[in-house]
Amino acid sequence: MQGTNLRPGFHAYVLVWIALLGLTGLSVYSTAYMQQGASLPLIIAFAKSYLVAFFFMHLWYEKAIFKIFLLIALAAVAVLWAMILSDILYR
Amino acid sequence: MNTGEGGLEKTRKDYAGAKLGMWVFLFTEMMLFAAPLFLFLSYRYFYPTHFHRASRELDIYLGSANTLILLTSSLFMAMGVGAMKRAKERLSLFFLYLTAASGAAFLIIKAVEWSAKIQNNIYPGSMALAQREEAVFFGLYYFLTGMHALHVFAGVIAILSVCALAVRKKVQADEHVKLENAGLYWHLVDIVWIFLFPLFYLA
Numbered sequence: 001m002q003g004t005n006l007r008p009g010f011h012a013y014v015l016v017w018i019a020l021l022g023l024t025g026l027s028v029y030s031t032a033y034m035q036q037g038a039s040l041p042l043i044i045a046f047a048k049s050y051l052v053a054f055f056f057m058h059l060w061y062e063k064a065i066f067k068i069f070l071l072i073a074l075a076a077v078a079v080l081w082a083m084i085l086s087d088i089l090y091r
Numbered sequence: 092m093n094t095g096e097g098g099l100e101k102t103r104k105d106y107a108g109a110k111l112g113m114w115v116f117l118f119t120e121m122m123l124f125a126a127p128l129f130l131f132l133s134y135r136y137f138y139p140t141h142f143h144r145a146s147r148e149l150d151i152y153l154g155s156a157n158t159l160i161l162l163t164s165s166l167f168m169a170m171g172v173g174a175m176k177r178a179k180e181r182l183s184l185f186f187l188y189l190t191a192a193s194g195a196a197f198l199i200i201k202a203v204e205w206s207a208k209i210q211n212n213i214y215p216g217s218m219a220l221a222q223r224e225e226a227v228f229f230g231l232y233y234f235l236t237g238m239h240a241l242h243v244f245a246g247v248i249a250i251l252s253v254c255a256l257a258v259r260k261k262v263q264a265d266e267h268v269k270l271e272n273a274g275l276y277w278h279l280v281d282i283v284w285i286f287l288f289p290l291f292y293l294a
Binding site: 017049 | 125126133151159162163168169170173176275278282286289290293
């Protein structure tokens with residue numbers, strides 16, 4: 001065996017799944033009471049992808065290098081978004 | 092670990108490297124989806140009312156059902172990988188088949204949704220749609236959900252390929268990196284939908 005990492009356990013997966021369903025319900029429910037273009041569903045989407053990446057994809061349990069790679073990729077996306085924003089907001 | 096228990100040379104396998112390689116590929120996928128999503132957000136910034144109106148035309152029930160299906164399929168996938176690591180091959184295969192079936196169910200619902208829209212003359216290149224202000228929304232809707240559906244299809248193929256390997260014992264408890272990478276891909280497809288759902292259906 002290559003030192004298989006058995007974490008997280010099945011119960012943790014089920015808890016994450018329940019949290020994901022709850023957050024989905026919250027974002028659908030919230031749109032009925034909020035003005036158009038509200039950003040809460042998008043913020044919830046980030047929370048949900050954090051749960052999927054860190055628990056279902058085991059990022060929480062991986063070596064630091066995986067998280068550094070993720071940060072670099074997210075930084076690249078943020079730079080792209082910043083350049084688009086600077087264009088559309090100041091044109 | 093170069094040597095096995097009997098001191099025999101074993102082929103050295105770099106599992107961390109294989110997984111990191113998969114992650115780098117997933118980052119390129121993230122870029123692929125981020126660019127058109129930014130295009131969507133920019134247009135939404137300029138035309139909030141049109142996007143809101145167009146969004147209300149999408150079927151929120153089918154969209155929510157697909158969200159539930161993909162989130163649950165991700166749970167099955169995580170369970171499948173966990174079972175394989177614990178050498179429970181049959182249980183793992185059971186979860187993997189469930190994951191693939193969920194993917195198929197997602198695609199069927201997507202097809203139903205698209206057909207309903209196409210019957211209402213909402214499709215790329217439709218003359219009726221070209222006269223409406225919601226054309227940009229639906230153009231991006233077809234582009235992004237279509238690209239995502241292709242990824243779901245590829246994910247189902249990947250899962251079934253890993254199942255075929257698992258049946259032949261080519262993927263097992265101490266040789267599960269292919270399954271783990273297929274799982275990472277499947278979870279990424281789930282994450283993409285996590286963003287598409289609120290942007291298109293809850294705009």
